[in-house]
Amino acid sequence: MDRLKKRAEFLAVAKGPRASRRAFTLQARRTAADRRSGQPEADPAPVAPPAPRVGFTVTKREGTAVERNRIRRRLRAVVAGLAADVATPGWDYVLVGRREALHHDFTALIDDVVGAFSHVHKAQASSSRSDKGQGGRGDRPRRDR
């Protein structure tokens, strides 16, 4: 499981859909789609979408350094345990940890993460249709001119 490490990558994912649970907030973004739309359609090579990447964020508001480390490590352990099941290739994810992640029951935490992932995927699916519609409309007039 690759990690997100650049500030710019985190900012990009923050624009995507999100799902909030008691112990965290999940943000997600479909990166492969972006790359395809950025290139002309002449490149039909069906390159395998890049492996999913996950980043973790815990702000100082959530506690001391020890507590923040523990929040991030528990969330990381959850994701590492079921990464292949929930994370889709071509996507970036960011988990924003909350204080509740310190003592939240581990199995419940796993359930929450699974739920949040599917919720985010659904949200992207519905909103991406409208995105494509807008993109198509934006492309056509440019070609007409």
Next chain:
RNA sequence: CCAGUCGGUCGGAUGGUCGCGCGCUCAAGGCUCGAAAGGGCGAGCGGGAGGAAAGUCCGGGCUCCACGGAGAAACGGUGCCGGGUAACGCCCGGCGGGGGCGACCCCAGGGAAAGUGCCACAGAAAACAGACCACCCCGGAUGCGUCCGGGGCCAGGGUGAAAAGGUGGGGUAAGAGCCCACCGCGGGACCGGCAACGGGACCGGCACGGAAAACCCCACCGGGAGCAAGACCGAAUAGGGACGGCGUGACGGGGCAACCCGUCAGCUCAUUCUCCGAGCGAGCUGUCCGGGUAGGUCGCGCGAGGUGUCCGGCGACGGGCAUCCCAGAUGAAUGACCAUCACGCGGGCGCAAGUCCGCCCUACAGAACCCGGCUUACAGACCGACUGGCGUC
């Protein structure tokens, strides 16, 4: 046994499943990035948070910047003495003062006869000596209540943190260091100590209030910024420079000119031809160079190093020998989960040792260039030395 003082150590253990980052080694095949060298995905092994990693309060190393030498002033810091140390505002050993029956603890602890200012409230008076009230004596007046003049200035004056040394005696009109004894205070030859300081013959009738954490004076110390220091590599895009290639057409009109407009060539709008339309119409392009952003590499861990032991020293510490190599991340590794066992708390059974069940799972807290300190936080456990009290022999 109880109460207490000081110093020190540790701060869960074992196992299982799945992982993280670093280093070393291996390489049969596969996948992937790359022009290549090589890297990644793999396997094995090794090691991977603290006593405070924290606060960022001092002192250094290291790096860059500034700077000719010396001195002075200003500013900041430190402040009993001796020692330790690379250095310190730290530590050790003393001294002085204060507290405790004691072990022991606490102390911004230089200078107030260099100067300025301050001493609230209360009080007659707050700093140097007197004025006031009251008191005492003498003389005079008197309506016998007292009043006036002169002298004494000590004791008394609720106060206050602080007010003319205290007690006793002599003395006197009454008093007062006016005189005497003791205590206190000041000076002090000399003695002990490296010193801070301690002791002190003798002398002095006693003067010299506090506060320096108000200013100040004296002595000593002090360039600035910090690993986001600093060094190197360096895209994409835009822009800069050097050299080269192709090109910068014709006519007319306006305008002093720069320039603007129009027409015709020319070029572009995927390709060939024609037409129409739009745009361009003086630049386009190749190679190289330099600055530099994102990003990356180094800095980066052999050190005022750890452990053991011996020697010197009361001690801080110093020295010798042996031995060990011990985190190196950068959206930031050092973990997640489970089981068992100790530890703690509560309850049941048992004379007791113990056993069973349940709970909390055990604090403060996470390296970020590195060291020496200080300060602050901390569940619980252990060790040593010592003090006071009780009991027994």
